[in-house]
Amino acid sequence: xxxxxxxxxxxxxxxxxxxxxxxxxxxxxxxxxxxxxxxxxxxxxxxxxxxxxxxxxxxxxxxxxxxxxxxxxxxxxxxxxxxxxxxxxxxxxxxxxxxxxxxxxxxxxxxxxxxxxxxxxxxxxxxxxxxxxxxxxxxxxxxxxxxxxxxxxxxxxxxxxxxxxxxxxxxxxxxxxxxxxxxxxxxxxxxxxxxxxxxxxxxxxxxxxxxxxxxxxxxxxxxxxxxxxxxxxxxxxxxxxxxxxxxxxxxxxxxxxxxxxxxxxxxxxxxxxxxxxxxxxxxxxxxxxxxxxxxxxxxxxxxxxxxxxxxxxxxxxxxxxxxxxxxxxxxxxxxxxxxxxxxxxxxxxxxxxxxxxxxxxxxxxxxxxxxxx
Numbered sequence: 221x222x223x224x225x226x227x228x229x230x231x232x233x234x235x236x237x238x239x240x241x242x243x244x245x246x247x248x249x250x251x252x253x254x255x256x257x258x259x260x261x262x263x264x265x266x267x268x269x270x271x272x273x274x275x276x277x278x279x280x281x282x283x284x285x286x287x288x289x290x291x292x293x294x295x296x297x298x299x300x301x302x303x304x305x306x307x308x309x310x311x312x313x314x315x316x317x318x319x320x321x322x323x324x325x326x327x328x329x330x331x332x333x334x335x336x337x338x339x340x341x342x343x344x345x346x347x348x349x350x351x352x353x354x355x356x357x358x359x360x361x362x363x364x365x366x367x368x369x370x371x372x373x374x375x376x377x378x379x380x381x382x383x384x385x386x387x388x389x390x391x392x393x394x395x396x397x398x399x400x401x402x403x404x405x406x407x408x409x410x411x412x413x414x415x416x417x418x419x420x421x422x423x424x425x426x427x428x429x430x431x432x433x434x435x436x437x438x439x440x441x442x443x444x445x446x447x448x449x450x451x452x453x454x455x456x457x458x459x460x461x462x463x464x465x466x467x468x469x470x471x472x473x474x475x476x477x478x479x480x481x482x483x484x485x486x487x488x489x490x491x492x493x494x495x496x497x498x499x500x501x502x503x504x505x506x507x508x509x510x511x512x513x514x515x516x517x518x519x520x521x522x523x524x525x526x527x528x529x530x531x532x533x534x535x536x537x538x539x540x541x542x543x544x545x546x547x548x549x550x551x552x553x554x555x556x557x558x559x560x561x562x563x564x565x566x567x568x569x570x571x572x573x574x575x576x577x578x579x580x581x582x583x584x585x586x587x588x589x590x591x592x593x
Contacts, residue, residue, distance in 0.1 A: 226260050226261055226262070227261045227262070227311040227312060227587065227591070228261070228262040228263075228264070228308060228309060228310050228311050229253070229256065229261060229262065229263045229264070229310070229311065229312055229313075229314060229587065230264050230265075230266065230301075230304065230305075230308075230310045230312070230313045230314070230330070231249065231253060231263065231264070231265045231266065231313075231314040231316060232265075232266045232267075232297060232301065232313065232314070232315050232316065232322055232324065233245070233246070233249055233265065233266075233267050233316035233318065234267060234268055234290065234293055234294075234316075234318050234319070235267055235268060235270075235290065236250070236265055236267045236279065236282075236284050236286070237249075237250040237279060237280075238273065238277075238279065239267070239268070239270050239273075239290070240270065241270070241290060243422055244337070244397070244502065244503075244505040244506070245316065245318050245337050245502065247505060248337070248375065248397055248502075248505065249265075249316060249335075250279075250280065250282070251398065251400070251576040251579070251580075252395070252576060252579050252580045252583050253265075253282060253580075253583070254279075254280035254281050254282060255576060255577060255580035256580050256583060256584060257280070257281030257282055258281055259580070259584070261584075262283070263281065263282050263283065264282070264283045264285060264304065264308070264310075265282050265283065265284045265285065266285050266287065266297070266300055266301065266304065267284065267285070267286055267287075267293070268286060268287065268288055268289060268290040268293035268296075269286035269287065269288060269289060269290075270286075270289075270290065273286055274286070275287075285300070285304065287300040288300075294320050294321075294322055297322045297324075298327045301313075301324075301327065301328060302327075305329070305330075310330050311330065311331075311587075311591055312330055312331050312332070312333060312587050312590055312591055313328045313330050313331070313332050313333070314332075314333050314334075314335055314587075315328075315332055315333070315334045315335065315370075316335045316336075317334055317335065317336040317337075317363070318337065319340065319356055319359075320355075320356060320359045321359055321360065321362065321363055321366070321367075323362070323366050325366055325367060325369075325370055326366065331590045331591050331593075332370050332371075332590070333370075333371055333372075333373060333586060333587060333590045334367050334370045334371070334372045334373070335372075335373045335395065336372060336373070336374050336375070336379055336383070336502075337374075337375050337376075337379065337501075337502025337503065337524075338375075338376075338378075338379050338382075338500055338501060338502040338503075338523065338524055339360050339363070339379070339382060340356055340357070340360060340426070340500070341357070341360070341500070342357065343426050343499050343500045344356045344357055344426065345357070346425055346426040346428070346499070347424060347425045347426035348425075363386070364383075364386040364387055364388060367388075368387065368388060368389045368390070369389050369390050370390055371390050371391055371392070371393075371586075371589070371590050371593070372388065372390065372391075372392045372393070373392075373393050373394070373395040373583070373586050374392055374393075374394060374395070375394070375395060375396060375397055375502045375503045375524075376394070376396075376502060376503040376523070376524050376527040376528070377394065377527055378523035378524050378526065378527050379502060379503075379523065379524065380392045380394060382523065391589075393582075393586045393589075394582075395579060395582055395583055395586065396503065396574060396579055396582075397502075397503045397504075397505045397508060397528075397574065397579070398508070398574040398575050398576045398578065398579045399505075399508045399509055399511075399512045399571050399574055399575075399576075400576060401512055401571070401572060401575075403481060403485065404485055404488070404509050404512035404513055404571070405485065405512070405513065406489065406512070406513050406514035406564075406568055407485075407489045407513070410486070410489035410490055411489070411490060411491075411492065412447075412490045412491070412492065414445045414446070414447060415443055415445055415446040415447070415492050415554040416446075416447050416448075416449055416490055416491050416492050417432070417436075417439070417446060417447070417448045417449070417491070417492065417493055417494075417495060417550060417554075418448070418449045418450075418451060418487065418488070418490075418491040418493070418494045418495070418510070418515075419432055419448070419449075419450045419451065419452075419494065419495055419496070420451045420452060420484070420487075420488065420494055420506040420509065420510060421451075421452050421496070421506045422452055422453070422454040423450070423452060423453060423454030423455070423456040423457045423460060424454050424455070424456050425455075425456045425459070426498070426499070426500075427456075427497070427498045428497045428498060428499060428520075428541075429450065429456065429460055429497065430459070430460060430463055431497040431541065431543060431546060432448065432495050432497055432546070433448075433460065433463050433464060433467065433469065433473070434463075434467075434543050435543045435546045435547035435550065436448055436467075436469060436472065436473070436547075437467060437469070438543070438544070438547035438548075438551075439547050439550050439551055439554070440472065442551045442555070443551060443554050443555065446472070446550075446554060447472055447473070447474070448469075448472060448473045448474070449473075449474050449476065449487060449490070449491065450473065450474065450475045450476065451476045451479060451484060451487050451488075452476070452477075452478065452479070453477045453478040457475060457477075460475075461475065484509075485513065488509065488510055488513040488515055489513050489514075489515075491510070491513075491515045492515075492553065492554060492560060493515065493516055493517070493518055493535075493550065493553045493554070493560065494506075494507070494510040494515050494516070494517045494518070495517070495518045495519070495546070495550065496517060496518075496519040496520065496525055497519070497520050497540070497546065498519075498520060498522060498524075498525065499520065499522050499540050499541075500522055500523050500524060501522070501523070501524030501525050501528075502524050503524045503527055503528050504519065504524050504525045504527070504528035504529070505528075507519065507525065507528040507529055507535075508528060508570075508571050508574060509571075510567070511534055511567035511568060511570055511571035512568065512571035512572075514564045514565070514567060514568045515564065515567065516534060516535040516536075516553065516560060516563035516564050516566075516567050517529050517534065517535035517567070518535055518536050518537075518538065518546070518549050518550055518553065519535060519536075519537055519538075520537070520538060520539070520540035520541075520546075521537035521538060521539055521540060522540045525537070530566065530570060533563065533566045533570070534563055534566045534567040534570045535563055535567065536549050536552075536553075536563075
């Protein structure tokens with residue numbers, strides 16, 4: 221990756237890669253922009269602080285500046301931006317939209333690139349109480365007005381289409397997720413001897429992990445030897461554990477909690493299939509991480525997931541919320557070795573087509589376009 225012009229890029233995001241509340245959006249940002257920094261560009265990340273974190277830190281070539289708390293960070297952003305801009309000459313500002321927008325077109329003077337994974341829309345009401353959900357929902361509703369002439373980079377075609385339907389007036393480019401195949405690898409001989417279904421990701425109420433738990437008894441009617449492994453942590457774990465107890469599934473379901481990178485790959489290689497029942501994703505980074513380990517994915521036919529799962533090739537899509545279809549699709553994979561094998565091979569090839577190096581180069585091409593348009 222090489223560019224004649226070296227840029228100073230300011231990114232504004234709620235969290236950095238070390239924040240315990242970080243997720244796929246932070247992985248996407250970090251993996252791309254650490255490579256942009258390695259190519260000789262200066263990258264500053266303005267984000268919220270968290271307990272024990274220094275106010276400034278260098279992480280993989282990114283200058284991380286932390287201001288305020290996660291809860292109120294959006295209110296700190298305008299003043300923090302002005303303080304940074306007074307001491308630095310930024311070529312472009314990357315506004316990573318995530319839940320509550322920062323509305324940078326109102327106060328940023330440099331060219332802006334808005335980076336978006338997905339909009340919650342009404343799905344936020346699945347996650348939290350009505351006042352908090354309404355705050356997020358109404359904040360997102362202003363995006364088509366405030367950002368209508370701002371160039372966008374969207375991680376999936378589904379999100380790009382949603383922006384266009386909202387009446388967005390500027391151009392939109394795709395900036396896909398990817399996977400590091402040196403970390404995620406298919407390890408022959410590591411599969412569980414008994415049928416093992418897995419969920420990988422944060423345990424958030426809106427992600428509807430409970431759908432898998434409600435489908436599991438139907439799966440067990442046909443495959444009583446099946447087990448479910450829930451990989452990851454989050455604030456919905458207590459509720460999910462209660463559902464497991466209520467359904468008498470305590471000997472069928474294991475929660476791993478937060479795991480290391482090495483543990484995650486080891487768990488993925490034990491799975492027969494992975495499942496993602498979410499009603500909405502930016503793209504589904506965990507889908508490709510499972511694919512990179514040769515694991516097919518059963519996912520809801522929802523925005524983002526229909527982009528990351530090639531239906532009938534790398535896995536299968538089912539109508540969101542259809543517990544009967546979900547359970548039968550899981551049974552199909554558990555009971556048909558040829559289906560698992562064929563989709564596993566396709567999944568591995570699909571994952572290999574996405575690299576962070578290509579996404580970083582695409583990011584620089586988009587930034588070039590923003591600066592010179």
